[in-house]
Amino acid sequence: MVKYMKRCHDRHEKVVEFRQPEELNKLINFELKDTPEDLATVIDYCRETLNYCVKTGHPRFFNQLYGGMDIVGLCGQWLSATANTSMYTYEVAPIFVLMERAVLRHMGQLVGFSDGDGIFAPGGSLSNMYAISLARHKKFPTSKMEGLFSLPRMAILTSKHSHYSFKKGAYFMGFGLNNVVMINCDAKGRMLASDLENQIIHLQSQGIAPILVNATSGTTVFGAFDPLDEIADICQKYDLWLHVDAAWGGAIILSAEKRHLMKGMHRIDSISWNPHKFMGCPFQCSAFLTKKKGLLEECHGIPASYLFQKDKMTYDISYDTGNKSIQCGRHVDIMKLWLMWKAKGDQGFTKKLHHAYEISNYLTEKIRNRDGFELVVEPVYVSICFWYIPTAIRNLSDGDVKRRKLSQVAPQIKAGMTKRGSMLVGYQPMDDKVNFFRMIILNSATTFDDMDFILDEIESLGERIEFVQNGFHNP
């Protein structure tokens, strides 16, 4: 594994040694059998796994909202894996329960909750669902016993640029996708507070009860920050739960310089903040924090006499966390984060953030000034969205023909970089904008030179696209 870690930091190594599923199936025998295989073969499997997995710690992996390789965090993860326990009681996780309390308290204070509560969840989607759960319980406390059947139709409001987990949650939690109201955004991807208010009024006029407004701090594609103060005014006026999905953007809370993007955050009711994203904590690590102490337990507490014995004579059972959770067993996600935070302090994360901003600013400037590259939106965070427009279509007039051709450029270039293994960058369409690249900058090992490299690489791949009658030909 040490060799692997070195490979992740060597720019001569590929980001991925890509193989098609059918090829990998030939290279590695995945099938399980009745009989054991020998240890040498098992060790070979480990080697092959590290060979064919995507090197997310590589400085040229820009594909997801996570990446990099934090050695302290990784040690924390190995260590808690070795301890192999569950977070539900102090009895079996004494030290981890206290770590979680300390981290939640610290994160809560940074957000501005003086005496809040929280829990670590298996990912931001479930953290967001915790918010929906609390909001529902606060507005309709009978729903815990009776469900939604005899209650008025409820709605969740979130922006068109927000994360799809609100839809997943709405389905899963019994609201239905049609009861997620998508609020319009401005050109920069920020929720339009005026549209939010209009939608609330419209819902209420139909007898539908809005229960939660989600504002996003760091949208998934543009990295936009919704205007929290304006949205908080509206939520206050209509008595609505205000949740902030800061899974991606929450890290800016650690920068005095950038914190203004979340101005008003002390007024919110809850927040999702994923240290496994920008902060570089190994996957999974997602915090859900709320201002309302006791509500998590009020919602999710179910007596389980075999776990939460009220007559325990060993310790104060208020340290048990199981009744706050919708899970029973809960993975120890806290050790790695706590250890990283000890080793870095707030300052370490702030430095990481400012470094990423420097690299992002450099890249943005290059895109702005280089032929064939075009920003999709002016970035405010470390997500940089841009098109590459190959020479062959650069002078076409704007219109459907150009759009159709341009929409095929990013997938072609992506296929090319994947085959080469030289780097990984994501792409997607958004609103009326056809496929564009989204560069995520968060790895502290990434340099200015890497930015030049990726632009050269995109250009080199983009210029090799051969235009054919019905689309593009893969070089």
Place this chain on the structure above:
Amino acid sequence: MVKYMKRCHDRHEKVVEFRQPEELNKLINFELKDTPEDLATVIDYCRETLNYCVKTGHPRFFNQLYGGMDIVGLCGQWLSATANTSMYTYEVAPIFVLMERAVLRHMGQLVGFSDGDGIFAPGGSLSNMYAISLARHKKFPTSKMEGLFSLPRMAILTSKHSHYSFKKGAYFMGFGLNNVVMINCDAKGRMLASDLENQIIHLQSQGIAPILVNATSGTTVFGAFDPLDEIADICQKYDLWLHVDAAWGGAIILSAEKRHLMKGMHRIDSISWNPHKFMGCPFQCSAFLTKKKGLLEECHGIPASYLFQKDKMTYDISYDTGNKSIQCGRHVDIMKLWLMWKAKGDQGFTKKLHHAYEISNYLTEKIRNRDGFELVVEPVYVSICFWYIPTAIRNLSDGDVKRRKLSQVAPQIKAGMTKRGSMLVGYQPMDDKVNFFRMIILNSATTFDDMDFILDEIESLGERIEFVQNGFHNP
């Protein structure tokens, strides 16, 4: 960590070096600050963590439905932590996606699903919620878009001895706790099929729609197995989704000798089976399997253009798993299990199970024949439930006085063993039975001698309880 692993296998080492929360808070500085701490201190924290965490790998840890230390599984966990990625796409998790497919296929075949589907979830509670989700969607497909608001009241049926996650799920997913119907059990903790049918008829007469019956294979306390064939007959008659919560008991599928406890399992619609429980896979590892191919995606699929690009030119996107999940990012829980299975084969797990049965049979026999010990129920699995009745109350006549005194014995002994750190065994009340011990036997390192040790230790602690006016005095 190697030293720690050795300590976990040394019977002279304590299972836990127990400290009260306030003591631990003094021993370790949990607070996070703005400034970093030096590396030596961070390494000290690692050492202290291993010192004060509960040694769940110790052969005298019998406290939870997990434990032991499988070195191959642990290596798999370290390795996938190092690879640090998410399961949602083949793009970023190629090798892990193929491992998951192979394991799900193998587990599905063992259950008797010829062409099923499945997903790994963060724990059995969420696996059980997947079952509720599929059952709801099958019966009321409009709920995906419209939610539960205009639908008839729905009910979930599960036994009184089943896991509390059905209540958590019923709350979370919008059904409400009152719509979980608890079916009566026989004296051995098995669901009474006759009561199930009565309840279904009763619900239907009230216009309530039952949507899912959960049968448990390996209940949390008694380790009982509900009669699947009888329950399947009823579900077939009333066209109800039959889910089996085999989180704890699923391992018996790997034993030709014991498989009869789940006779009829090929007839079920879905199953939760947690390899992190009996099979000894490091925590978390929970499989959800269903016979109905395609339904997971039909329920949980939400287009997310930034992840599941339909115009990907690199590979066949049917390998992406994100649309089956209610999560977005999903932890790699598969590597450790896949590697263990390669190293053991089915046979290795079968051997582990038969070893645990041998130890359990030995313990059961001892309890049956030793003064002061009494079985709560005849065990069919590796959960052994029993009382210790101290000499001082052994000859009291049955009645409230004896019950009140007996109910305080287990908590007292538990407090004593925790302080000594000599072993850990859980306890709880159940139905009309006051607090009793529940021994969980799953660690392959556990021996017959350990069983003698625990009975001696319980007796020694139990005899030292001093009876005082209003209860017991802690020795």
